[in-house]
Amino acid sequence: MPEGPELHLASLYVNAMCAGVVFTGPVTKSEVSKSPDVPFTCEAYRISATSRGKEVKLTLTPMKSDDSKNRVKPGQADQPMEIVFRFGMSGYFRFATEDELPKHAHLRFHSKEKPCRVLSFVDTRRFGSWQPNGTWQPDRGPCIMFEYESFREKIVSHLSDRAFDRPICEALLNQKYFNGIGNYLRAEILFRLNIPPFVPARTILEGLKSEDVFENKKAVNNEIIDTKTSDGSKQKQVEGEPGDLLRLCHTVPLEVVNLGGKGYDPQKADYSDFRAWLQCYFVDGMQSIRDHNGRTMWFKGDPGPMRPKDSKAPKAKKRAEKEDDHDYTEKKKAVRSRSVNASKKKNAIKRETVTNTPKKEKDAPSNETVSKRRREVNTPQQERGETARRKKNSSAEPTTGPQRRSERVTRQNSTHK
DNA sequence: CGTCCACGTCTAC
DNA sequence: TAGACCTGGACGG
Structure with a gap:
């Protein structure tokens, strides 16, 4: 997640599920966990949560007992x-x-209910x-989603930091500046703006202002970042939401939040909406290195x-469902068929279908954007795929040539359970 | 069966 | 700039 x-x-899940729930006793930890014990025990307490970038904070709040004045028993928490x-x-x-405690539930908060329920960190x-x-965490920057102004400000005022000497795609994973990305x-954001991932970050960011000029503007003309793609193809990201890179670091994540629980709720076991939302990451036909x-x-x-x-x-x-699929109830999963092995029928291409978006006249993305684009995979062959793959240890390893993988979904729906 | 891959940090040479 | 830290699913043989 x-x-x-x-x-x-x-x-949001914690706040929705635990609203009104009273927890009690000690917070327990699994045997295998190496994280610290949580020295908190209380007859009756509540739990609420907040998030900031890639962190979540739970607050355990002791409830005042009616017979308040009564001293809190020793060892019992009286402070949050x-x-x-x-x-x-x-x-x-x-x-x-x-009894439905998930496997790998490493920290647990027990409710006072009859059939006891447990909030657990899995x-x-x-x-x-x-x-x-x-x-x-002190070194993490402002939240990209909920501290947008300070997030922008921090980056704009620290552009001389060597962190921005790196390619933009790598700088985007630096939590000191992009807490939450x-x-x-990073793939979805750069894709929307057509920014080549391995361009120096500072090149992309310099010139951006602290205030978001796009705020409140509908479709400001592009003149946004002059995303001049070196391959000459202009494509100014029509259709895209207006905004510079920093704004998209804010709006794109919020789109996921607005997809609803799908992005998260493990019980849903249905990530089809999220998968359908992805335009680049793990999408058939995209390149990856x-x-x-x-x-x-x-x-x-x-x-x-x-x-x-x-x-x-x-x-x-090939990959199929993205993530877990915790079963639970029947749950029929929506079948989001994405490109079924289109390649298959196409002669040629064997072994790894090379899908490196070759020139292939990049059809104007124009309309048809999203929804549609995901299925079209015209087997661009060319460049036979070389099977060369290297392990992580990089090292020299020729075989240049763009090679790609294809991937198409296999399973889906699948019934059972 | 074995290899490779995964939404991320951490810290050690 | 490499591993280390982990489990498990998808594939390939």
């Missing part, structure tokens, strides 16, 4: 405690009955963490001048 929108949706969570790659909150890979009596968001930190950058068109030498496209076979 891990980018800004998911963290925020997690906080705040716990700050980071989700790593797989964290999320879940509120369920005791984290399969355990890259997430929490800090009792914690505060927002993650791997899928590893950045200097080994993270997969999805994009279309020109990679830009700072593209890692020798970096190759990562593997990736």
